[in-house]
Amino acid sequence: MKAVVTGAGGFIGIHITEYLVKKGWSVIGVDKKFPEYRNIDIFDEFVIHDLTVPRTDFYKDCDVVFHMACNMGGVGFTSSHAAEQMRDNMLITINVMDGAIANKVERMFYASSACVYNTDYQQDPDNVVRLTEDMSMPAKPDEGYGWEKLYSEMMLQAHEREGHRRARIGRFHNIYGEMNSYDDGKEKAPAAICRKISQYDGSEPIEVWGTGEAIRTYLHVDDLVDGIYNLTMSDINTPVNLGSEEEISVIDFYKLVADVAGKDVEFTFNLNAPTGPLGRSCDLTYTRKTLGWEPTQSLREGITRTYNWIDGQIKGRNY
Numbered sequence: 001m002k003a004v005v006t007g008a009g010g011f012i013g014i015h016i017t018e019y020l021v022k023k024g025w026s027v028i029g030v031d032k033k034f035p036e037y038r039n040i041d042i043f044d045e046f047v048i049h050d051l052t053v054p055r056t057d058f059y060k061d062c063d064v065v066f067h068m069a070c071n072m073g074g075v076g077f078t079s080s081h082a083a084e085q086m087r088d089n090m091l092i093t094i095n096v097m098d099g100a101i102a103n104k105v106e107r108m109f110y111a112s113s114a115c116v117y118n119t120d121y122q123q124d125p126d127n128v129v130r131l132t133e134d135m136s137m138p139a140k141p142d143e144g145y146g147w148e149k150l151y152s153e154m155m156l157q158a159h160e161r162e163g164h165r166r167a168r169i170g171r172f173h174n175i176y177g178e179m180n181s182y183d184d185g186k187e188k189a190p191a192a193i194c195r196k197i198s199q200y201d202g203s204e205p206i207e208v209w210g211t212g213e214a215i216r217t218y219l220h221v222d223d224l225v226d227g228i229y230n231l232t233m234s235d236i237n238t239p240v241n242l243g244s245e246e247e248i249s250v251i252d253f254y255k256l257v258a259d260v261a262g263k264d265v266e267f268t269f270n271l272n273a274p275t276g277p278l279g280r281s282c283d284l285t286y287t288r289k290t291l292g293w294e295p296t297q298s299l300r301e302g303i304t305r306t307y308n309w310i311d312g313q314i315k316g317r318n319y
Helices: 011-022 082-102 145-161 189-199 221-232 250-261 285-291 299-318
Strands: 002-006 026-031 045-048 064-067 107-113 166-172 206-209 215-217 240-242 247-249 267-270
Touching (some): 011 221, 064 082, 166 221, 221 240
Parallel strands (some): 107 166, 166 240
C-alpha cells in the first residue's frame, strides 16, 4: 500500500508515518518543512511544497491520503490568527482533495478537531457535557479554526456522496506526545506546560491562563495514530471522535506534570489571557461501537513519556 501524508514534517504527520511504515506501507511525505525531530529516511520520498499552492503529481498511484497538513497552534495562536488560519487551511484542504480526485485516490483521511462542536455546550466547568458527534449542529464552533474544520468536513462528505472518493473524518481532542513543538509560539497546552515545568527553578511562579478550572481531556499521539488507521480503513463515512474520556482541570494538569517532574511549583493566574471553552470533554460511545477503539494509555503514563522527552530536549539544548 502507498500513502501520501500531508503535514508530514509535523507532529502527528511523523507519528502516522512511523505507524504506516511498521505495517509495511510506502509513504510519500509532503510539507513545507522537514521534520524537526526525525530523519526523513523513514519516507520513500519527502516533497517540500507549500500546499496552499495547487499541485497534483505526488498523489499518482496512491492508495490513501492522510491529510494532516494545517496552519494551527495553541489557543494563544488561534485566537489571534483566525483569518490566516481560515484562508490557509481551506486552500490546503481544497488542493489536497483536488489532487486526490485527479489521481483517483481511493480514500482520504481528514484530521478534524473538537473545535467544530457547538460552544454553547462547553461553558460550565462544573457541569461538563461529553461531546457526542451530533453536537456539531446547530453550528456554533470555535471562531475561525472551528468554522474552517466544520466546512471542510461537510465538503469532504459531499464529495463522497457524489462518488469522488471515500472520506474518513476523525475529530481530534487535545493530542500530545513526543516529537511535538514546545517553544515555537505554536505549541499546544500540554507541551507548553511540560516546558514551563521543566524550566521552573522556583525564582518566580508559573503563569496559568485563566482560573485553571477549565476542563479538558488529552490523548497521547500513539493512541491517536492507531485510531486514525482503524478509522481510515473502515467503512464509517461520518465524523468520529478520537480522544479520551479522562477529564482533568487545567490546574490539575499543571500539578500532574509537576508531580511527574518531582517539583513543588507555585502558580499565578492571568485572568485576561485566552482560555478557550471552559468545559470540553469527549464522548467515545460511538467510537467504541463502530471502531471498537479506545485509548490504551492513562494520562499519567502518556504525560510522563512526554515530559521526559521535552525535559531531555531542553537540557540537551542548554548543554
